[in-house]
Amino acid sequence: MTLALLALAIGAFGIGTTEFVIMGLLPEVAADFGVGIPTAGLLVTGYAVGVVVGAPLMTVLGTRISRKRMLMLLMVLFTAGNLLSALAPGFGAMLAGRIVASLAHGAFFGIGSVVAAELVAPDKKAGAIATMFTGLTVANIVGVPLGTFVGEQVGWRATFAAVAALGVVGLLGIARLVPELPRPEGAHLRRELAAFKNAQVVLAMGMTVLGFGGVFAAITYIKPMMTEVAGFSAGAVTWLLVLLGLGMFLGNLLGGRFADRRLMPMLFTTLGGLTAVLALFTVTAHNRVTAAATLLLIGALGFATVPPLQKRVLDQAHGAPTLASAVNIGAFNLGNALAAWLGGAVISAGLGYTAPNWVGALLAGSALVLALVSAALERRAPALARTPVPAH
DSSP, X not given: OHHHHHHHHHXXXXXXXXXXXXXXXXXXXXXXXXXXXXXXXXXXXXXXXXHHXXXXXXXXXXXXXXXXXXXXXHHHHXXXXXXXXXXXXXXXXXXXXXXXXXXXXXXXXHHHHHHHHHTSOGGGHHHHHHHHHHHHHHIIIIIHHHHXXXXXXXXXXHHHHHHHHHHHHHHHHHHHHSOXXXXXXXXXXHHHHHGGGOHHHHHHHHHHHHHHHHHXXXXXXXXXXXXXXXXXXXXXXXXXXXXXXXXXXXXXXXHHHHHXXXXXXXXHHHHHHHHHHHHHHHHHTTSHHHHHHHHHHHHXXXXXXXXXXXXXHHHHTTTOHHHHHHHHHHXXXXXXXXXXXXXXXXXXXXXXXXXXXXXXXXXXXXXXHHHHHHHHHHHHHHHHHHSOOOOO
C-alpha cells in the first residue's frame, strides 16, 4: 500500500515539476523566442487550459481499461509532451508541447486520487490523497528550484529534457508498484456524469477554481515581482521557489490531516487566511524579508485546500468519483489559467507586478463565499429532511 502511494507520488513529482518550473524560467524562454513576459505567460495559461480539457477527455477515453493501465498511458503522453517542449524550434511548438503534456495532468491526479483513496480505510482517504500530492509539493521544493537552476546555467531546454526523463521514472514506478484494482461494478459514463447534478460537487469545483486561482495570480509572475519589486537577484529566485515549495509541502500535509476530521472548518480557515495574505502581498512584496515570509504562507494556505477539496468531491460524487475527481483537477488548472491571464492583463495595463496579488485576493475571497454557501446548504438539507410534510 505504502509503495503504491509512493509510485503515485513519483508521477506527481514529475508532473508538478513541469507545471511549476516554467514560472522560474519565463524570462529565459521569453528572451529565447523574442516575446514579452505576458506573452510567455501563455505557456502557463495554455498548460492550464490543456489540463481542463484533458481531464474529462482522458478520463472518458480510459473508462474501458484498468486505472493502472490508464495511469501508465498518461505518463507516456506526459513524457512525449516534455520532449516536444525541449526540442521546440519556436514559441508555437513550445506551447504545443506544454499542451500535450498537460493533457495527462488532470486525468492522472483525478484517477490517482481515486486509486489512493481505495487503498486505505474510509477515515484515511484525505491522508492518502495528500500522500500522492506530496509528490507535487516536493516538486516545488526540489524539482522546480533545481529545474530553474539548470535552466539558468545550462538552458531551459535541458530542464524540460530532464522532466521527460522523470516521466519515464514515473511510468516504471507505476508499472512496478501500483496494484491492479478491479473496475467498480456498474461503472459507466452516464453514472459518472450524474455526479455533476449534485450542487455540492459543483460548489466544490467552484471553490477549487477560485481558491487555487488566487494562488496562481500571485506566483505566475513571481520572478519579475521578486526581482523588480522586492529587489532580489535573479539567482535568489531559486531559493524563493524552495521556500514556496516548503510552504506547499507543509500545507498539503496539514490539509490532509485535518480534512479527515473537520473538512469545512479547514476550508474556511485556509481560504480566509489566503485572501488576507494575498491582499497583504501587495505591500509585503516591497521588502525582501516580508516578501519571502508571505511566499511561504501563500504556499501553505494554498495547498492546504487541495486534499479537503479533492475529498469533498469524492464524498459528494456518491459512488461515481472518477470523472468528478479528474474534472476537479481540471478546475484547479482552470483557476490557474484564469489567474495567469488576469495577472498578465493587469501587468499589461501598467498596474505593476504587484497588481496580480489584488486579483488573487479577490479570487480567494470569492472561493470563501462559495464555501460558506456550501456549508449553509448542507446544514439546511438535514433540517428540510426532518420537517414533517403537512397532511392534505
